[in-house]
Amino acid sequence: MKYIYAYFLKEDIEELKKRAPAMEEMKKLLGGKGAGLAEMTRIGLPVPPGFTITTETCIKYFEEKGFPEGLWEEVLEAMKKLEKHTGKEFGSEDNPLLVSVRSGAPVSMPGMMDTILNLGLTDKSVEGLAKQTSNERFAWDAYRRLIQMFGNVVLGIPHEEFEEELEKIKKKYHAKQDVELGVDALRELVESYKRVYKRHGYEFPQDPYEQLRMAIKAVFDSWNNERAIVYRKINKIPDDMGTAVNIVTMVFGNMGEDSGTGVAFTRDPRTGENHLYGEFLPNAQGEDVVAGIRTPHAINEYSKEDANKELPTMEEVMPDVYKQLKEVAELLEKHYRDMQDIEFTVERGKLYLLQTRTGKRTAIAAVRIAVEMVKEGLISKEEAVMRVTPENVDTLLHPQIDPQAKKDTVAKGLAASPGAAVGKVVFDPDEAVELAEKGEKVILVRPETTPDDIHGMNAAQGILTARGGMTSHAAVVARAMGKPAVVGCEELSINMKEGYFIARGHKINKRDAITIDGTTGEVY
Template structure:
């Protein structure tokens, strides 16, 4: 297999042992004169899912001319021609009888396969030949709309509609779109080949896209036209802009399949590979400069344009309501900020399954108080810092309880090692010492004391709470005081779940559960309010998994921390395994990255 085939298999999780099919068929010619043509069509719009015959053709041409983007193709229908403002006649106008025959075939194929079809055809001397049909690639938005429409039309059932939507397609629906209120400097316009908006630094080659992406840059791949050999760059890029080609060009089809925004056929953009730049009139954009593309309008803009999150409505709302009819599993969200919690609630989450409390301590004045607690020389100083953190943590959790309105909220106690909160450069240590009001030597000494050879297996999680029970007590108090406050005013009583992280022995859970329950009783007595709470643990170590039966004697719920569980079961570092896991996949040792899949 060539590299193109290998990359395609990798992107679509196709095992090599499946082999490759080869079709053998008679040759027909669409380039024998003006009574000949060739084209590509979709039985429905692959970009938005509308029930429109959608495609392009070229008179006196072969199929490769259409998909390669060498010539700008013509539209199939009068409606599409007018919509795109094209002066070139459509197939419906040039060869009306052939168009009607193709329209009949369109319906036959879709009714037979009960799915949107991607078809290729050739017209040789006035006769229509169907070359192939296959299930058409489509954007996430189109997949959703087509599934809902076909179910409503009676072609498929509701359950079939649901099963056609892969989880990664639903994920694509959560991509942002351009903020309609934002200022835009539009420099060019092409065809809206794949919806969504993306901003990034301009690159002109697939290899450069991969290199910059691996270095943490977001990039937009700009090409005159793409070929199948660019697939690795398309995957690495946030979006793609081409100056040639139409809605069925290689760039458009692949971008739609990957969920990447794409603007195709932007003819006013003049690309110069040798100078690594492109021009639009008097505007010159060089490699590394930021641009934004909008795959819904086809616009190309200078700079980075702000985006807005998607909304739960229309076909998405319909399919999610159908999912509720069949599912037996509840879905909660990971969220620790009010913005995340609100969006999760809008998308129908049934609670928060993980609040990472450490994320709340990395902002502004909070990190100062956290560092004061870590640098404290005795329990009195540490308690003073914890009192500051208590107010901050209580405020955050109160807002989460209010947003969830009676749905359960699982709050994980402090998990990372303390050294993550202390900087390691001399300049940063000086700033910490000044902010905390302590000598620089104390910061240096404490940073040295907290240094660990293997911090992921060191003094973290429940081990911190065992060593410093006052930290556990502070966090439990913040949770329960928030529950009491919201419970007094809300119609629905908050449901607080306290999660103890990184437990490996029953005794760890027993001791910390005593601290948590004692704090709950104290808060209830002080506040004169009863609230519902549960204490559980996160199973993220092999020993905890093996001892789950004993842990269940004390834990009221389990959560599974698959990252740490994978690390400690495989003996892999998630931060370092990427250097050799591709080789393992290439040699057939593992089928998938263990951090993104579960063993069956």
């Protein structure tokens, strides 16, 4: 049994095509992400090189309660080929190869399973990365991110403990944002992160292959983490599919102002309009966009919202890269014959594609996209009818707010997922589930949502967040669930401990009733 396919090697791609000729078969074997990487490489798009461990391997891993025989040898062999292809060496002090390790289920489960970036950095290779890039700050920032992610994902150390250390260092160096921390501050942060490990009885591994082995194991295990199980139950996804593991050469969006990372939809996922729509964060790593921590820039004039209307667009700052992205978007949509959701990174002015998948969309968008793709000759009328689900039709009949009604607006955010919802304010996802089970209607209010909040989002009538953009976790998951959502509502000042939020001088306590309008972004 072959455990690994290296999608940058012609012979592996040819073998794959024989074994899984149809896209659906390939997704089953390599997961959605791996199939996308292989397919984009095959059609000549700029994809960072890497390899995928199959979903079958994951199933075997659970059956045998550990790595199946021969898997680790195949991983080592694939790493050697990757080193040769990139001209870099894993763990080297001079020219280190860094990789990301990501999960990839056959069905898209946004954010439900684990990812680790910058793998291969150690006390030695961080100096090599600084030399290789002539950017010491960047190297230490990448290292502290790895230690933080690895601790949380692989060893289960609560991420709040790392956040606390980060806040302490920011206070000490008078920095408002992470990006303001200099080399000395980041070196100090790395040391304090290592102390967090010690408190939990661990050491951060200095052998890059040990990091890789532990990370692969953690991704397999994340198939059965609590939030993934809940998500599968909600979306009726079978438990025995397993996840693939993608090991991909790192490209960096945080190398300076000519770098960045973003998410683009080939059509507007809210309305279905045939317009490239998306968000972009200059000088940032991919996780920063989805986590919704900084306010992203719009990729073009069309994508601007109230929150980022003052910020320059990607089209203005990087016209050539934007033009290339637009061409790639058109090509991918024609190739897959459906609206795509694309993750991309720009490293020093060069565009790389990290993922493409069928984009989640609102019901209104689903109908419009289906109709227009028939007119454009992309799909048949029969296919168009199949693409609009009974749930879509149900959502179109969603409650809307009476435009004539008298309203007292307390806040306005981004209209992330349409429809109106009324309910009692709750701040805790567990409480949302508890009240919903008693038949009460609730609105889940959070600073931002994470994949751990999925059960609360499912129980709520609607979702309201203080941070995050149109492609943040809350926005994507709410659209997929057909739930009204208002995100990035920056006027909200939330006090989680005391259980209230303040907006425009109004104090709204836990269990007070509010209305959110996911079509306009207003909160009443």
